[in-house]
Amino acid sequence: MPQIARLTRPSQLSETVSKTIEQWIADGVLAPGVKLPTEKTLSAEFGVSRAVVREAISRLKAEGYVASRQGAGAFVEARPGQASFRLADDVDAADPAAMVHVFELRYIVETAAAALAARRHSAPDLARMREALQRMDQAVAACADGAQADDDFHVAIAAATGNPALQRFIRFMGHQFFDSRVPTWSAQGHAAGRAAAAQAGHQRMFEAIAAGDAAGAREAARQHMVEAARRLGIDTKDWDPAPQAPWEEEALP
């Protein structure tokens, strides 16, 4: 049963408070290093209990906006909000334009990872990719769901770069688009040949990586990502102005 998206945000008191304080910090009303008003003051000001204020501050602490010291107070961090990167706001909005931007970011790191994987892969890395490829082959043959294997394949490439930070970021970006892989591996996707087409792209990527061909791996990844973008209805010509002479390569007139 499909989950109904809640249109109206439930009025969470603590969320209201934390968002307000977050705005204060963003607007510079509360500069880095400055001490926040006391919990008692805030609770009086917002007209809520101290528990709500504590919950709001707890959220701000988790997101790296503030830090609190017992007995002293809560202070704005030196680089507020820079402890973690989140694009939930972009994706949750379901704004097509925002999704284009996020997908472009994914495109950038995926293509770079393919090139690095071609240079640095080890035998076990290749084995992981091959195993994921085979599972997708089986899914294509059986018209089954290969979304998980698809995900695993991209993660295996990221792992082959030997860069855990890059690997974690690609995994992060991939999860943002996990739902978008459904149309590819659905019954309609199989019927329309989308699954087979995606698999062909994966095969090209794998061969280039296995051959140590960094440029080829990047190009194969680029094509694969462009196809995926088109399946999502993303207008790729805006970021791919030269279909014949690809992409970011040569200088424009």
Added chain:
Amino acid sequence: MPQIARLTRPSQLSETVSKTIEQWIADGVLAPGVKLPTEKTLSAEFGVSRAVVREAISRLKAEGYVASRQGAGAFVEARPGQASFRLADDVDAADPAAMVHVFELRYIVETAAAALAARRHSAPDLARMREALQRMDQAVAACADGAQADDDFHVAIAAATGNPALQRFIRFMGHQFFDSRVPTWSAQGHAAGRAAAAQAGHQRMFEAIAAGDAAGAREAARQHMVEAARRLGIDTKDWDPAPQAPWEEEALP
């Protein structure tokens, strides 16, 4: 007075609880969609008050591990922990190897951003870059601190891509290395010519971007990042374009 880094984590009760539950989720003890034990149960199990449990769960909610519904309970998210990306663990560790990985990720997005900026920049974007460049020029001439202008320059390039997600990510990555810009703009940095060298790199990037030369902008950014990496003692041999079969773009001269 310099702040002493606290070596021993102060025993935060709520942090202990949240870390434990986070581990449960990571280990699969609590699978996605599963309902957490009730707050009353948890508080009894951990031997703490319900307020502490609520604070711990509040943190888990902020980090996207769980979501709670009033009257029903708290449930593990479908993709726990994938709401935000953080590499604080890597950087905080001050592990040189980890920093190499993070810097490589920054290298990937910065070079891509330079190429995109060359294609998409507007006049105001160029003005912002030019303004930051001038401030750095003044800093070089006066042997002053140009770290902020340096940061602003890179952010201006990111803004010129017209991709807010990419912009935010570059800003995020840049802040991770804000401290690393100190040796460039310190007195020793000026004396050793590091500030002037960095500024020359910025100038090359700006000219290529202003000319709409995507490949040139990418290459200038690559060189700039390689120099910065070398100053940090990072091995960049995999970043160099391959002599015969160049890295991504077209044949280099």
Added chain:
DNA sequence: ATTGATCTGCTTGTCAGACAACTTTTGCCG
């Protein structure tokens, strides 16, 4: 018997007050 509404227990959200642990300021005394 199935369906529908209602009821009851349970869980989270919020409130209030209190004490403990700790920090900062104040004020006294040498």
Added chain:
DNA sequence: CGGCAAAAGTTGTCTGACAAGCAGATCAAT
């Protein structure tokens, strides 16, 4: 003036309570 102890203030934790909302059980009606 300097050092030290008391005091005031702040966050961390505990306790108890009630409101708001949910899920399953109960029960009535067709």
